[in-house]
Amino acid sequence: MAGAAAPLADAGATQAAAIREAVTPQPPRAPHRIITLAPNATELVYAAGAGEDIVGTVLRSDYPADALSIPRIGDGIQFSEETILTLHPTLVVGWQPSDGSRSLARRLAPLGVPLIYTDPQSLDDIPALVRMLGERLGTQAAADAAARDLARRIRALRPAAAPPQTVFIEISADPLYTLGKDPLTNDLLARCGGLNPYADSALAAPQVSVEAVLHLNPRVLIMSPYGGETLAARTAWWVRHGLPAARAGRIYAIDPDHLHRPGPRLVDAAEAICADLRDSLGRP
Template sequence: MAALALGAAAWAPAAACRATATATATATVTATSTATTIAGASCATVPKEAACARPAAASGDPAHSAAAAIAAQDQGRQPATRVVTLAPSLTELAYAAGGGSRLVGTVTSSDYPLAARRLPRVGDGINISLERLLSLRPDLVLAWQPSAATRALAPALGALHIPLEYMAPRSLDDIARDVSRVGRLLGTAPQADAAAAALAGRIARLRAQYGTRRTIRVFIEIGTDPLYTIGRDALLNDALRTCGGVNIYAQSALAAPQVVAESVLLARPEAIITAAGGRRRQARQAYWSALRLPAAQAGRVYAIDPDALFRPGPRLIQATADLCRDLDQVRAGQPATPARSAPEPVPDRAPRRHP
């Protein structure tokens, strides 16, 4: 194994930890067949073609510490200049905060903005190569919320004094706050704070415009064979509330439950949101129409770009605005329009299982 240019004093004590963490990461993730992992990376329980929902975080999770405590912790730290992100949403946060030039590595699914596609890859989000990650000599690693993979990496990163920071927004407002926080960590606070203020302002305007309108019952379809939906995902349910919508499966015990068509028919949603764009959206409308779901028969099947909708990053604000307009079409009794459909997959991108 090639030695890194970290200095003998720093490298030697961490060598054993490094090897152990690499083996543990692979074994732990492989053994956890139903575990959901880093948002924007992958969910083992969601079908390959489906966008991946974020599991609800446990109470007391470090990613959800009080904002004041996080800010205090970040104060006095030297700005990071070599950052690795372990989820595509975090890559997008870094660019939004003005810190794109400080990124040195990410995971395979990071593809936005276009500049992110040129970054070296350290794994796919489930399996992270510790050796590859350390070869990039990071001074900060950003992850979504604790998972088997990140817990396995933590001992080696700690031995080398490389901070591992978690960011798992549970509301649209949290996304704006995370942009500011990334700016503090990367030394781009002025640009980040301006971007965060713009996002926060847009969120407030959406809530004021749509939040008190007639409530629309919504079914969000994230996988089709088998059928998956969004359950108690706090972030997407907040987006729906912002638009005056309510998720028909919001009370599910799971973040991304598998459901059967019969239960959807019984719930009688007024609108269906699907990740399938173009001809696939039309196929989903035909499927639900054949089952005599009134919303589909009335043409109320709407497609939103799954990467924007299911990644907990800045683009979710635009996806929420699109969702609000879709639900207003429902209130007006209008069917979905082709212009509001999500794009067809582009040729140079394989189907993704990540938001």
């Protein structure tokens, strides 16, 4: 019997050690000082659980609400390198490389401050970016939880019908612009059973004519209401021009901040567009 007691004692000691480790306060993570150069970068950092570490951002970073109190360093196209340097950043997060970000990177390199980009090419890249930021910033628990939820919602997206419905996305009314060679938006449409007829355009946002859209005769039109345009006004406008999708009520509005910011809220846009395409099936 004495020999049997030793394993029990070892197991008890192991359990006690595990309990002590669980309740022992963990050292606080090293603080960061983050600059974000685009609204989507701000939203991704918040999703990763490190929003409180952002010390500077751009004018249109307005989500979540806490972001409104962050000091501004520029407008997203132009920004003050001197202001950024006075904020003593430890990390700068941008969207896509630009002349301004490349110049800033050259200023930051001798200081050992990295500048990284968050430019997802598919919906799956969004939770991956949240996880990456969590690992870099020491907020893995919050980032992993957010990433799992985003990935679950992305997996739940289902095509509305086969074959795909032709979808024209109106991003500006006067002049008329649409989305073209935009892999992220085109991935979103494909997951919802939609097809962008301008996906092979050489431009990310080509200008098109009303006549071209009428000739194209898309099954669905989705607008992002910039400049005070409303769904009712645009529907009436397209009805006057004879677009069958407008006459049948197959024209929908999407929040432009959800659709055009490649961050977590793009998943909200995907869910809304999938619902719109399902609704369109009931309209002749």
